Amino acid sequence: MAHLEFIDDCLRRAAALARRSADRSAVAVKPDDPNQVVTPADLAISAELVGRITARFPDDSVLDEETGPRRGPSGTTWVLDPLDGSSNYAAGTALYGTMLAVVEHGRVVAAGIALPEFDEVLLAEHGGGTHLNGVRVRTPARTELADCLVAHGLDTGPPAELSEDFRRLSWLASRCLGIRMSNSVFDAVQVVKGAYGAFLHRRTRIWDVAAIDCVAREAGGCCTAPDGEPLDFTDPIARAADWYPVRVCADGLQPALTGDGAAGAGVAD
Numbered sequence: 001m002a003h004l005e006f007i008d009d010c011l012r013r014a015a016a017l018a019r020r021s022a023d024r025s026a027v028a029v030k031p032d033d034p035n036q037v038v039t040p041a042d043l044a045i046s047a048e049l050v051g052r053i054t055a056r057f058p059d060d061s062v063l064d065e066e067t068g069p070r071r072g073p074s075g076t077t078w079v080l081d082p083l084d085g086s087s088n089y090a091a092g093t094a095l096y097g098t099m100l101a102v103v104e105h106g107r108v109v110a111a112g113i114a115l116p117e118f119d120e121v122l123l124a125e126h127g128g129g130t131h132l133n134g135v136r137v138r139t140p141a142r143t144e145l146a147d148c149l150v151a152h153g154l155d156t157g158p159p160a161e162l163s164e165d166f167r168r169l170s171w172l173a174s175r176c177l178g179i180r181m182s183n184s185v186f187d188a189v190q191v192v193k194g195a196y197g198a199f200l201h202r203r204t205r206i207w208d209v210a211a212i213d214c215v216a217r218e219a220g221g222c223c224t225a226p227d228g229e230p231l232d233f234t235d236p237i238a239r240a241a242d243w244y245p246v247r248v249c250a251d252g253l254q255p256a257l258t259g260d261g262a263a264g265a266g267v268a269d
Contacts, residue, residue, distance in 0.1 A: 004123050007100050007112040010052055014045045014098040015116035018083065037086050042066055045082035045098060053078050061237055065207045069237040077103045077236045081207040085184025094118065095182040097189070101210035106234040111214035113185055122189065122215050130192065130219035139221035140194045145256040148197025150176040151187035155203050165202055172200075175256070188212045191248045192219045198249035198257055200226060206236050209244045216248050223248045228258055 021041040046066040053062055059074040065081050078100065083089055085096030094117035101111040110125040122137070124130040130137050142148060150172050154165050173179050180187065180196065185208075190196040192215055201208075209223070213231055216223040224230060226247045232239070249257055 003102050003110040004112070004125055004128075006052075006056060007102075007110060008121060008123055010049050010100055011098055011112045011114035011121050013048055013052075014082065015114045015119075015121075017041060017045050017048060018089065018096070018098070018116045037090060038066065039083065039086055039090050041089065042083045042086055046080070049080055049082065049100065053080075063207065063236050063240055065205070069240055071237050075104065079103060079207050079210040079236050081185075081211070084208060085182065085186065088182065088184055088186075095184050095186040097185040099185055099207065099211035101214060103210060103233050103236050106232070108210050108214040108233060111211035113189060113211050113215055115186060115189060120189070122192065124215040124218035126214065126218070128218065130215050132193070137193060137219055139192055139216070139219045139250050141220070141252040142197050142250040143252040143256070145172075145175050145197065145253060146177060148176055148250075148253070149178050149180050149190075149195065151180045151182065151190065151196050151199040153183045153187070153199070153201030153204070154181060155183070168200070168202075185212065188216065188248045191250065192216055192221060194250070197253055198247065200247050200257075202226075202243075202245045204244045204246050206233070206239055206242065206244055209246050210236070212246070212248060221248065221250055222254055224254075226257075228254055 018041050043066060046064050050062055050064050050067060059072045061072045061077040062070045063077055063079045081099040083096055084099055089096040098114045101108050113122045122130060122132050152169055187199040191199050213223040224247055226245050
């Protein structure tokens with residue numbers, strides 16, 4: 001419970017920083033990935049939360065998207081995404097969030113997600129369920145893909161690199177109620193709350209999925225690789241450069257999402 005109280009406080013501070021950022025237009029594109037941008041709010045939230053984590057838990061490791069890894073001796077790792085959906089944030093939309101997760105022995109044991117513009121904070125811990133602004137939330141079970149909205153993340157790039165995304169989007173669009181696409185944690189939260197049936201993305205990093213894994217599972221949903229295999233959170237620091245293709249869905253939808261067109265989600269070379 002001590003982790004959750006601390007995560008809650010961190011996320012609410014992050015949300016306040018995001019909402020009062022003076023200039024969302026000051027955007028820099030990361031040199032190693034043109035799909036990724038960084039804003040002053042990303043850096044301010046990163047500095048605030050990393051500072052608080054290292055002061056409170058000096059022996060823990062920290063993996064922050066903006067500042068990289070800091071390895072400690074405890075065996076516990078805090079995984080932080082200061083702003084997931086930075087491009088959305090910079091454009092002035094509400095579809096962004098902050099994520100913070102605690103990983104121990106390869107398992108996400110506690111996590112939280114904040115959607116600042118919606119005044120929503122989701123908190124979860126292993127075996128304790130998921131709570132939205134203090135109220136227990138359960139993802140409704142579903143079995144029919146045709147009854148569900150499905151979110152799919154899509155980054156920019158050459159057509160040859162995007163061919164797998166286009167193939168899977170075509171497969172999904174012919175079977176679901178409709179496709180939605182914020183390309184951010186907002187989509188995963190809609191699955192947890194039951195508005196969407198699933199969220200899929202081929203190109204995420206560990207900080208994009210660690211908190212979602214715990215929040216989705218504790219709400220009764222599923223968070224896996226696109227083929228249904230568990231996500232690997234062993235030694236997050238060592239996996240900082242790894243891609244995490246991900247599928248978040250309501251319980252009962254996994255069989256419908258494991259067809260040939262949906263499961264092919266490897267990262268293009």
